[in-house]
Amino acid sequence: MTDLGYDAAHMLGAVVLLMSFALLYQRRLFSLLHVFTMQALALAATAAWQAFSHDEPHLYITALLTLVLKAVVIPVALHRIILKMNIQRTIEPALGIGLTMVAGVSLVTLSILLVLPVTEDATALTRENLALSLSVVLLGLLMMISRRNAVSQVVGFMSIENGLILAAVGVAGMPLVVEMSVAFSVMVAFIIFGIFLFHIRERFDTLDMQKIESFRGESD
Amino acid sequence: MGAITVIVATPLLSAIILALVPNYRLAAKLNILFSAITLVAALVQFGVEPSSGALFVVDAFNVTLIALTAFVGLTTSVFSAGYIGHEVAIRRLDAGKLRFYHAMYQAFMFTMLLALSANNLGVMWVAVEGATLTTVLMVSLYRTAASIEAAWKYFILCGVGIALALFGTILMYLAAQPVMGPGMAAMTWTDLMVHVAKVNPAILNLAFVFLLVGYGTKVGLAPLHAWLPDAHAEGPTPISAVLSGLLLNVALYAVLRFKMLLAANGAAIAPGPLMVAMGLASLLLAGLMLYRRRDIKRFFAYSSIEHMGIITFAFGMGGPLANFAGLLHMAMHSLTKSAIFYAVGHAVQVKGTQRIEKIAGLTVSHPVLGWGLLAGVVAIAGLPPFGIFMSEFLLVTSTFAREPLLAVPLTIGILVAFGALVLRVQQVCFGTPSGANAPIQGSLVPLFAHLALVLVAGLWLPGPLVAWFQTVAALLG
Numbered sequence: 001m002t003d004l005g006y007d008a009a010h011m012l013g014a015v016v017l018l019m020s021f022a023l024l025y026q027r028r029l030f031s032l033l034h035v036f037t038m039q040a041l042a043l044a045a046t047a048a049w050q051a052f053s054h055d056e057p058h059l060y061i062t063a064l065l066t067l068v069l070k071a072v073v074i075p076v077a078l079h080r081i082i083l084k085m086n087i088q089r090t091i092e093p094a095l096g097i098g099l100t101m102v103a104g105v106s107l108v109t110l111s112i113l114l115v116l117p118v119t120e121d122a123t124a125l126t127r128e129n130l131a132l133s134l135s136v137v138l139l140g141l142l143m144m145i146s147r148r149n150a151v152s153q154v155v156g157f158m159s160i161e162n163g164l165i166l167a168a169v170g171v172a173g174m175p176l177v178v179e180m181s182v183a184f185s186v187m188v189a190f191i192i193f194g195i196f197l198f199h200i201r202e203r204f205d206t207l208d209m210q211k212i213e214s215f216r217g218e219s220d
Numbered sequence: 221m222g223a224i225t226v227i228v229a230t231p232l233l234s235a236i237i238l239a240l241v242p243n244y245r246l247a248a249k250l251n252i253l254f255s256a257i258t259l260v261a262a263l264v265q266f267g268v269e270p271s272s273g274a275l276f277v278v279d280a281f282n283v284t285l286i287a288l289t290a291f292v293g294l295t296t297s298v299f300s301a302g303y304i305g306h307e308v309a310i311r312r313l314d315a316g317k318l319r320f321y322h323a324m325y326q327a328f329m330f331t332m333l334l335a336l337s338a339n340n341l342g343v344m345w346v347a348v349e350g351a352t353l354t355t356v357l358m359v360s361l362y363r364t365a366a367s368i369e370a371a372w373k374y375f376i377l378c379g380v381g382i383a384l385a386l387f388g389t390i391l392m393y394l395a396a397q398p399v400m401g402p403g404m405a406a407m408t409w410t411d412l413m414v415h416v417a418k419v420n421p422a423i424l425n426l427a428f429v430f431l432l433v434g435y436g437t438k439v440g441l442a443p444l445h446a447w448l449p450d451a452h453a454e455g456p457t458p459i460s461a462v463l464s465g466l467l468l469n470v471a472l473y474a475v476l477r478f479k480m481l482l483a484a485n486g487a488a489i490a491p492g493p494l495m496v497a498m499g500l501a502s503l504l505l506a507g508l509m510l511y512r513r514r515d516i517k518r519f520f521a522y523s524s525i526e527h528m529g530i531i532t533f534a535f536g537m538g539g540p541l542a543n544f545a546g547l548l549h550m551a552m553h554s555l556t557k558s559a560i561f562y563a564v565g566h567a568v569q570v571k572g573t574q575r576i577e578k579i580a581g582l583t584v585s586h587p588v589l590g591w592g593l594l595a596g597v598v599a600i601a602g603l604p605p606f607g608i609f610m611s612e613f614l615l616v617t618s619t620f621a622r623e624p625l626l627a628v629p630l631t632i633g634i635l636v637a638f639g640a641l642v643l644r645v646q647q648v649c650f651g652t653p654s655g656a657n658a659p660i661q662g663s664l665v666p667l668f669a670h671l672a673l674v675l676v677a678g679l680w681l682p683g684p685l686v687a688w689f690q691t692v693a694a695l696l697g
Contacts, residue, residue: 118422121398130394137387141380153376160383167390173402174393175342 005053006125009170012049013132015042016166017108020139020159024100027091029082029151033075036155040070043162047169059169066165070158078151092149103142108135129170136163223268224276224337226261227286230254231330239323244308244315247322248301254326255294258333262290272410277339280692285473286336288551292465292558293329295666299562300325300458302662306569307456309661312362321361321456328354328462332470341389341407344474348385348438351467352378359455370450377447381437385474388430392478395423409477413484421487428491431478432498438471440525441532442502452521453574457565460517464524465558469550472528476535476696483538483697495536496626502529503633510640515574516564519644520557523600526637527553533630534615535696541618543693549611552674556599556608559670563593566667567648570658576644581653589660590649592667597645599674601638607677 019039026032044067051059082088095103111134119127140160144153168174234254241247265286270279304321307313313321331354335347352375360371389407396406399418405411416424437444452460479495482488506526513519531553534546566589571579583590599606612634619627 114426118420118426119394120422121420126394130391134387137383144376144380150372157376157379157383160380164383164386164390167387171390171394171397173397174390175404175407 005049009046009049009053009125010128012042012046013129013166013170016046016162017132017135017139020136020143020163021100021104023155023159024095024104024139024143024146025097027093029088029090029092029149030079032152032155033078033082036159037071037075039159039162040066040075043165044071046166050169054172056173062165062169070162074158078154082151087149087151090149092147092152095146104135104139107138107142111135111138123172126170126172130167133163133167133170136160136166139163223261223265224278227258227265227290228276228330228333228337230258230261231326231333235323235326235330238326239319241322242315242319244304244318244322247319248297248304251322251325252294252297252301255290255297255329258329259287259290259294262287272339274404274408275339275343276337277410278337279695280688281476281695282336282473284547284551284688284692285469286333288469288554289329289332289336289466292462292554295669296458296461296465296558296562297325298663299461299565299666300456303456303458303565303569306661313456317361321358324354324358325458328358332466335470336473339409340404341392341409341412341477344409344477345382345386345389348435348471348474349382351470352382352438355451355455355459355463355467358459359451361456361459362454364454366450367454370447370454374447374451377444378438381434381444383434384430384437385434388427388434388478391423391427391430392481395419395427409481412481416481416485419485421485421489424482424485424488428478428482428488429494432475432491432494435471435474436498439468439475439532440502440528441498442505442525442529445502445506445525448525449518449521452524453515453518457517457561457568460521461558461561461565464521464561465554468524468528469554472531472535472550475532479535480695480697492536492538495532497536499529499531499533499536500626500629500633502526503533504529504629504636507633507636507640510637511643513644514576516568516576516579516648517561517574519576520560520564523637523641524553524557526633527557527600530612530615530630530634534611537615537619537622537626538697539618539622540690540693542615543696544689545611545615545618547689547692547696548677549608549615552607552611552677553600555670555674556596556606559667559674560593560596560600562664562667562670563589563596566660566662566664567593570656570660572656572658576648578655579648580651580655581649583649584651585653585657586660588664592664592671594645594649595671596667597641597649599671599678601641602634605675605678607674610678610681 016039019035019042022035023032026035044063047059047063047066051057051063112131115131115134116127119130137160140156140163143156143159147153147156238247238250241250265283268278304313304318328351331347331350335344335351338344338347356371356375359374360367393406396412396419400406400415440448452463479491482491502525506522506529509522510519513522531546531549534542534549567579567582568574570586582593599608602608602612616627616631619630
């Protein structure tokens with residue numbers, strides 16, 4: 001592969017990771033959605049670039065699915081849910097920028113230390129791509145733990161899936177089955193999440209998971 | 221490959237048909253009929269030679285689990301027919317929800333049978349994910365505050381687990397791809413088994429950790445078990461029975477397939493110690509947690525965590541004896557625990573509550589049900605003459621012979637859980653009957669059919685069955 005191809009793939013992967021960092025410290029729901037859209041765009045570009053530079057046309061489908069579902073359909077739908085439930089003013093606890101950087105950098109270091117030593121016989125791009133995607137997955141986990149709002153948890157879950165797609169497109173010749181299934185699962189997951197959001201709203205007038213916890217059968 | 225196609229296709233088609241049947245009484249009968257067809261095909265499968273294709277693999281290991289799944293699927297559909305009659309009578313469910321319920325029941329059976337028979341690791345992952353989605357929908361069926369919270373928790377935790385498992389699967393492909401070239405072969409389990417010895421062991425290790433944590437979440441292993449009690453307690457009881465009896469096994473099956481790959485590689489870390497540690501942690505934690513439970517379905521859900529811990533421990537130990545004990549325990553636990561959930565389902569319906577302190581004196585007010593539940597609890601506690609005694613005895617003695625230090629926490633865990641079971645069962649089964657006293661609706665046949673099988677297995681295991689289990693144990697290494 002040419003140097004340009006390597007650099008471009010590397011940069012796009014890094015943008016996906018950067019967006020994961022940004023997701024961690026967004027306090028408003030709309031800005032959270034905007035950052036998520038940017039991440040999906042970067043991911044779609046990564047997939048398309050891999051399809052072009054490795055000459056693997058099926059990755060264009062992955063790129064297209066990511067673009068349509070994650071950069072357009074899901075953000076728009078979540079936007080409408082937020083408006084419909086009138087929770088756009090919600091300010092929720094998120095990690096501060098400083099703390100985000102510390103946590104994020106240590107997670108990235110962890111994944112580099114974990115991935116690079118064991119993948120010595122893979123190509124440089126694959127190795128680094130894998131380290132980046134593991135970081136995205138771990139940051140997504142961190143986000144799901146640190147958030148309480150149901151919408152932010154959905155976004156955190158989908159950013160984990162973004163990390164998985166990043167890993168899948170980076171490995172040469174990965175059969176399409178997996179990518180299709182990931183795209184499919186995102187769709188189904190979204191439908192289910194959507195249903196849940198409405199039901200939770202009906203029952204509690206809140207999307208704060210912390211308050212719902214107390215309804216557990218054994219809280220006495 | 222004929223029978224395996226029937227096994228997988230029947231529940232899929234049934235799900236579509238049942239989605240179109242508005243009458244829930246008819247749907248319940250069709251549900252039983254379709255489950256019976258699946259079971260017949262699963263039994264025919266025993267006579268078929270092991271084979272593998274791009275999509276399906278058939279060997280002694282998964283044939284056993286497929287038959288177990290189809291059998292419990294059938295008996296649960298019989299129990300479910302009576303159970304939903306009562307739920308409709310008290311207006312907790314209506315025809316629309318039941319149509320959805322029956323379609324989802326078969327869709328759930330489909331995903332489990334597909335996961336058990338899939339040869340492609342990607343397909344197996346998709347099937348386990350599908351099983352998560354269908355059960356999430358069924359856990360939230362009642363639409364109560366608690367059931368939605370339970371389903372949400374289940375979905376978030378298992379969604380993350382499933383995501384980690386997919387990362388592990390991608391790593392597995394990454395490891396195999398330099399040796400086997402790009403394409404489907406590097407995702408196919410039987411092909412991987414042939415070439416895995418040449419694969420880079422370091423990536424395999426990393427992949428297995430992700431797979432163990434990922435699928436382990438669905439097995440309900442500590443510390444990733446938080447979803448399990450809620451999901452069992454808040455959904456319809458037939459779903460609790462298949463969750464405990466079947467889904468946990470399927471997730472463990474996925475872990476074991478990868479364990480076999482690691483064992484065949486030779487140079488990779490031994491997966492055993494990891495599984496032993498997680499198994500023991502689950503056993504001890506669940507054993508202690510049992511004492512604090514006030515909800516009867518939650519109580520038995522913790523008991524499932526305990527037993528999955530024992531089974532994981534057994535497979536982690538490995539070797540012909542421990543594997544044999546693990547397999548036997550898997551089968552016995554499935555049968556016993558689903559039987560207990562049938563009994564609990566009836567008990568909750570006649571008493572109108574899930575609170576343990578409000579259910580008392582069952583043997584006096586409903587003797588058949590009360591003694592049935594008691595027999596189930598005696599069996600699950602690991603007392604003779606039931607089958608679980610056999611498997612636990614085998615496991616404890618073989619562990620004492622090989623690793624005495626590990627046998628100590630194992631025995632303590634089993635005894636701690638035993639104490640909790642004895643304590644609670646006294647309260648539920650004996651004493652003065654309290655609360656409502658509605659008559660039992662629906663059939664008690666599934667409960668006693670399971671108990672009879674567990675009893676027979678405890679007294680006498682037929683020679684061919686022992687030989688069959690030994691083959692599987694050898695396969696597992």
